[in-house]
Amino acid sequence: MTHRGHRTLAVAGLARVEGEGSLYVRVSGGQVEEVRLDIYEPPRFFEAFLRGRSYTEPPDITARVCGICPVAYQTSACQAIEAACGVSLPGPLADLRRLLYCGEWISSHALHIYMLHAPDFLGYPGAVEMARDHREIVERGLSLRRSANSLMEVVGGRSVHPVNVRVGGFYRVPSAAELVPLREQLRGALEISLETAAWVSGFDFPDVRCDHELLALRDPGSYPIERGTLVSSEGLEFSPADFERHVIEEQVPHSTALHARLSGHGGSYLTGPLARYSLNSQWLPPAAAAAAREAGLGPACRNPFQSIVVRAVEIVCAVEEALRLIDAYRPPDHPFIDTTPRPGAGHGVSEAPRGVLYHRYELDAEGIVRSARIVPPTSQNQGAIQDDLRSFVQDRLDLGDEPLTRACEQAIRNYDPCISCATHFLHLHMDRE
Amino acid sequence: MVIGVGNEFRRDDGIGPEVVSRLRGRTPAELLVSDGEPSRMLEAWTGAALAVVVDAVRPGRPVPGRPHRIVVDQADLPGARPVSSHGLDLGDAIALARALGRMPDRLIIHAVEAADTGLGVGLTPAVAAAADGLAEAVLRDVQAAFQSSPPAC
Secondary structure, rough: OOOOOOOEEEEEOOOEOOOOOOOOEEOOOOOEEEEEEEOOOOOHHHHHHHOOEEEEOHHHHHOOOOOHHHHHHHHHHHHHHHHHOOOOOOHHHHHHHHHHHHHHHHHHHHHHHHHHHHHHHOOOOHHHHHHHHHHHHHHHHHHHHHHHHHHHHHOOOOOOOOOEOOOOEEEEOOOHHHHHHHHHHHHHHHHHHHHHHHHHHOOOOOOOOOOOEEEEEEEEOOOOOOOOOOEOOOOOEEEHHHHHEEEEEEEEOOOOOOOEEEEEOOOOEOOOHHHHHHHHHOOOHHHHHHHHHHHHOOOOOHHHHHHHHHHHHHHHHHHHHHHHHOOOOOOOOEOOOOOOOOEEEEEEEEEOOOOEEEEEEEEEEOOEEEEEOOOHHHHHHHHHHHHHHHHHOOOOOOOOOOHHHHHHHHHHHHHEEEHHHOOOOOOEEEOOO | OOOEEEOOOOOHHHHHHHHHHHOOOOOOEEEEEEEEHHHHHHHOOOOOOEEEEEEEEEOOOOOOOOOEEEEEEEOOOOOOOOOOOHHHOOHHHHHHHHHHOOOOOOOEEEEEOOOOOOOOOOOOOOHHHHHHHHHHHHHHHHHHHHHHHHOOO
8 A cells, every 4th residue: 555655665474473463653744643553353263162162172272272372271261160160279280280381481482582582683584594693592492492392291291282281180190200301301491591581681672661551460479370360560459350340352443453451540551571570570489580680670670672581581480480390299199170060150360471361251050151251461462562662663763664664573572472362464554644 | 204284273274284184094104283383393303304294375366275295305505495485484494494404304395275264163175175185195205205215204
C-alpha cells in the first residue's frame, strides 16, 4: 500500500519472533499519530474445540497452542481443572511439576536469547550469520537447550510435547536413579547459564524506561514459576479465581486481538520477565541473585531492552532450582492424585516464560467441559508493547525507514512475543506524511 | 531418520505428522514429529547419514497436494537456500546447520503444497489424498539409504 508523495515502507515477515503478527506505524508532521500492533487469531479456536471434551483432555490439547511452551499450557490447564475438582497437588508432585517447568524456562529463554535476540545486539541479521562468526557462542545456546530437553524428557516423557503430564500429576514418576544423569548435565548448564548472563550484561542498552503497571505471580519464599497469587506493581493482589474480575479483555478495532487492562487501573500492563523480576527478585536463589547483581540489575528492572539480561538470570534460576529439586527428590508414593469432577469452574495460573498464563474451565457433573477461557501472556502484553513502540518510534524519527524498521523489530523482540499463540502473519507497514 | 514437520491443529500443516504416523511400523528408520524450529531440527539430525523431512509449503498459487522432492547434499555451497522460494522455515535450519557444521550427510525434503493452514483439525481432501504417495516416496528414499550405507538415519 502506498500514498502518493509520502514515504512508505513495508517489510514482509517480521523476522525472529515466534509465529507471525503485524505492525503499522503512521507518522504525520513529525508526530507519531498511530501505532497498531495487529494480531489475528486469539486462542478462540482452542476454547471452542475444548467444549464437549472430557476434563482430562485440556492439558494435552492446549499444549498444542504454543509449540514452545507446552508445559506452561499443561500446568495452567491442570491447575484449573484440579481447582474445579477441589484438589491441589501434594508437595512431592508439586515439586515435580516445578522441576518440569524449569526445563521449559531454560529451553525457551535460551532459544530467545541465542537464536532470536542476541543477534540484534551484536549487529547480525540473524542467528545464522552470528553462528558463522561465533560458532561456540551459538553452541552454548544449543547446549542449554539439550540439557533442558533431557530434563523435560525424563520428567515429562518428551521434550516437544510432554506426554507424561495428566490432571492430578503424572502418569509415571521418575526414580531417583533416573534423575542422576541430569544432575551432571545441569551442573554444566549452570556454568553456561552464568556465562550467558555475563555475556548479555555487556551488551549496549538504550536508556529506556517503561512505566506500565507490572503483573506477575508471587509465591513468597520462592521465585514464581508454576504457581502463585497475582500481584501488581501498583499494589493489586488477587487469587487466580478472581482473574477475570481484575483483567478485562477488550476487542480492538482492525484486529481480532484482544487488549487487556487491569480493571480500575486504566491503561496497559506488562507481564513476563521484567514483571516477575521486579516483583520477586528478593526470592531468587543464591547463584541467580548473584548473577543479577553482577549483571548490574537492581531490585527491579524497567528497561525492556534489559529483559534479555533478566531472561539470562532466570535461566540461572531455573537451572539452580532444578538442581535443588533433583537433590531433594523422593519419588512420590503415587504418580497422581484422584480428581473427581464436579460441576463448577476452576481457575489456574502459571508463569509461562513470557508471563502469566491463565486458564479457566467450567465443568458439568460428568466432567465435560462446558466452556473454556485461555488468556496467554502475549495477549496481555499487546497494549503495553504498542504503547512502548509509540514513544520508541517518536524518539527515532530522524532515522531512515530501513534502520527504523530494524529498530522496531528489535524493540518488539524485547517482549519475546509468542504470537504463534495469537497471530497468523506479521509485517511492518510504515506511513510517513 | 524421518522428520514430519507441522502442527496437526493447523489443517494441511499437519501433513508432515500424518505421513510420519503412516510410516510407523513400516521402517526401522527413526521417526520424529517436530514443529520445525531450527535448533530442534539440528539437534535431531546431527550425525545422521540421511534425514528425510516432510513438510507443507504455501506457495503464492498452490496446487494443493502437489509434491516436491528436494535433495540437499553436504557438498552444496554455503549460502545456497534451495527451499527459500517455497517459504519453508527449513531454509533457516539448513543455513544454521551449515554454519555450525551440523548438516546430515544427506537431506531430502518432501514438500507438499497446502490449501489451508488456518486453525482447524484435518487435512483438506487434495492434501489428504497425497499422504499415501508421500509416505511411499519417503519409504523409497529411506530404503535406498539402508541398502547403500550403514543405517544411521
